[in-house]
Amino acid sequence: MLMPNDVPMLENVATMRRSGKRESRENNDALERNETTRENNERVLRTALENQKMVGSKPNSKIIIFMKRSVLQHLCDILDTDNTWETIAPYMSGIAMRDVEACKRYGNYNQSPSMLLLRIWCSKGFTVVHLYQLFAKTKLIRLMRVMKSEVDKKYHYLEEKVLNPARRLRPIVPPAGTQQTASRLKKIDSKDMTSTPTQSITTSSTNDPLRVAIEGTLPVTYQELSEATNGFSVNNVIGKGGYGTVYKGEIRATGGMVAVKRIFAGNDNSTQQGSKAEKERLRQSLTELRTLARFRHDNILPIYAYSLEGPEPCLVYQFMANGSLEDRLLCRKGTTPLTWVQRKEISIGAARGIHFLHSFAKTPLIHGDVKTANILLDKHMEPKLGDFGLCRDGQAEVEATEKRPLIASHIKGTLAYLAPEFITSKILTTKLDVYSYGIVLLEIASGQRAYSESRETRGLVEFCQLNKELARRQKIPLREILVDRKAPAPANEIEEQYLDSLIEIGLAGVCVDRKLRPTMAQVVECLCKNTTPTIA
Numbered sequence: 267m268l269m270p271n272d273v274p275m276l277e278n279v280a281t282m283r284r285s286g287k288r289e290s291r292e293n294n295d296a297l298e299r300n301e302t303t304r305e306n307n308e309r310v311l312r313t314a315l316e317n318q319k320m321v322g323s324k325p326n327s328k329i330i331i332f333m334k335r336s337v338l339q340h341l342c343d344i345l346d347t348d349n350t351w352e353t354i355a356p357y358m359s360g361i362a363m364r365d366v367e368a369c370k371r372y373g374n375y376n377q378s379p380s381m382l383l384l385r386i387w388c389s390k391g392f393t394v395v396h397l398y399q400l401f402a403k404t405k406l407i408r409l410m411r412v413m414k415s416e417v418d419k420k421y422h423y424l425e426e427k428v429l430n431p432a433r434r435l436r437p438i439v440p441p442a443g444t445q446q447t448a449s450r451l452k453k454i455d456s457k458d459m460t461s462t463p464t465q466s467i468t469t470s471s472t473n474d475p476l477r478v479a480i481e482g483t484l485p486v487t488y489q490e491l492s493e494a495t496n497g498f499s500v501n502n503v504i505g506k507g508g509y510g511t512v513y514k515g516e517i518r519a520t521g522g523m524v525a526v527k528r529i530f531a532g533n534d535n536s537t538q539q540g541s542k543a544e545k546e547r548l549r550q551s552l553t554e555l556r557t558l559a560r561f562r563h564d565n566i567l568p569i570y571a572y573s574l575e576g577p578e579p580c581l582v583y584q585f586m587a588n589g590s591l592e593d594r595l596l597c598r599k600g601t602t603p604l605t606w607v608q609r610k611e612i613s614i615g616a617a618r619g620i621h622f623l624h625s626f627a628k629t630p631l632i633h634g635d636v637k638t639a640n641i642l643l644d645k646h647m648e649p650k651l652g653d654f655g656l657c658r659d660g661q662a663e664v665e666a667t668e669k670r671p672l673i674a675s676h677i678k679g680t681l682a683y684l685a686p687e688f689i690t691s692k693i694l695t696t697k698l699d700v701y702s703y704g705i706v707l708l709e710i711a712s713g714q715r716a717y718s719e720s721r722e723t724r725g726l727v728e729f730c731q732l733n734k735e736l737a738r739r740q741k742i743p744l745r746e747i748l749v750d751r752k753a754p755a756p757a758n759e760i761e762e763q764y765l766d767s768l769i770e771i772g773l774a775g776v777c778v779d780r781k782l783r784p785t786m787a788q789v790v791e792c793l794c795k796n797t798t799p800t801i802a
């Protein structure tokens with residue numbers, strides 16, 4: 267779920283900076299219009315559109331508010347749920363922060379904020395086709411389907427394109443006089459993938475894959491991020507990873523929270539090794555930026571903005587109020603232990619995120635660093651998979667027809683979560699993520715860490731297998747030995763079943779033979795049904 271305010275704030279800061287006073291006056295006008303009644307809005311709109319001779323022209327220029335009432339209502343119902351409309355607002359040319367704020371206020375009065383948003387967009391001359399293209403761009407297939415009947419058949423191919431993103435979508439052509447989102451983007455040369463962070467961003471061809479990938483993600487200045495994080499103050503640090511430090515940031519204009527990952531800038535450029543490490547850091551952050559901009563899903567951490575022009579590259583994410591799953595399992599900062607229902611829901615959400623990566627495109631995307639520290643929890647405890655610096659296109663595990671697996675060039679990821687075939691032979695398939703996810707499930711069930719120096723059996727897989735044998739000998743359920751004692755004891759049979767399925771699916775996921783591991787699709791199904799995957 268989108269944290270209120272965040273994207274629009276960045277949008278606003280960037281938009282105001284670029285467009286100056288004239289647009290600010292236009293925004294003021296728009297705000298006043300937003301606050302008039304529905305009837306007034308429609309009258310203003312009709313007049314404006316009639317003036318533009320848009321009403322009654324070509325069928326594809328049908329205006330949004332003249333869609334069939336039931337279709338428009340259905341769209342708004344979906345967009346209002348969990349404030350989904352806030353996730354599309356940044357992609358809507360001409361929608362400024364003031365408009366978003368007005369929509370939020372409208373929502374506070376029990377009105378549909380999505381309806382107002384669509385009205386405002388409509389007032390800027392955007393049509394039903396633009397809306398359909400917008401849903402395609404933001405990969406909201408369900409919404410595309412709801413309004414399909416309102417759009418000329420010649421645009422229906424877009425749905426197929428979203429499902430098969432190998433082919434590029436045509437850009438949304440905005441109405442004359444409207445600023446296009448893409449044109450606001452800084453152009454980034456793909457060669458910058460290997461340049462140093464201090465190099466400025468240069469102009470490149472429109473076919474640049476990075477530029478295409480980050481279309482819709484907003485550039486912000488380093489200065490803005492520095493202000494948001496009190497000059498990257500140590501008091502704002504919320505975590506540290508191998509490639510950078512994560513800061514909590516507040517965009518002062520509206521008080522919205524973001525998480526800013528500042529990638530370490532090497533100070534050792536003089537040595538060959540130092541500059542190699544720096545290039546690797548930059549490569550990873552660009553991989554992350556590209557991946558997150560391409561894949562949007564409820565269980566994938568959304569990226570809001572980026573800054574590549576300052577002394578260190580920065581990525582700006584949705585702020586996840588409940589930190590990482592690792593933090594919550596270890597009850598860091600005195601937090602209460604997760605309940606079994608929460609553990610189950612988190613497991614399912616995280617599995618859905620990984621399954622999405624594996625199945626969304628023709629070539630599956632392997633995360634490569636699935637671990638509890640990379641599963642972040644929002645204020646509703648909804649899990650989102652983060653840290654895409656290692657993401658790479660890979661090969662799906664197939665059975666009889668299996669092709670030669672892709673071989674990774676060098677070992678990456680966190681050792682305790684890495685599958686044996688990757689450590690020994692660098693074999694990279696989707697089953698690498700299944701293995702890591704299996705470890706995550708075992709951690710959720712047992713509260714034990716993936717690797718612990720203080721445990722006699724240091725690796726979690728070995729620890730669980732040993733206890734499985736013990737439970738078999740003692741003729742007791744494995745859960746009785748493995749259960750996380752920090753958590754409240756399972757309250758009933760259903761909770762015991764949750765726990766059993768977490769353990770069983772976890773153990774199936776960490777099978778040494780990767781072909782015997784379930785697929786993520788099977789994992790999601792089994793977790794939802796509380797069953798165990800049948801291993802071939």
Ligand SMILES: Nc1ncnc2c1ncn2[C@@H]1O[C@H](COP(=O)(O)OP(=O)(O)OP(=O)(O)O)[C@@H](O)[C@H]1O
Pocket residue numbers: 504505506507508509510511512525527567583584585586587589590593635639640642652653
């Ligand atoms: N969007 C966010 N909201 C809140 N906290 C976050 C967010 N992103 C990261 N964090 C916190 O910052 C920590 C570090 O995150 P980061 O992605 O840099 O590193 P990591 O995944 O722990 O390690 P590595 O990058 O080396 O694999 C996380 O473990 C988490 O506690």
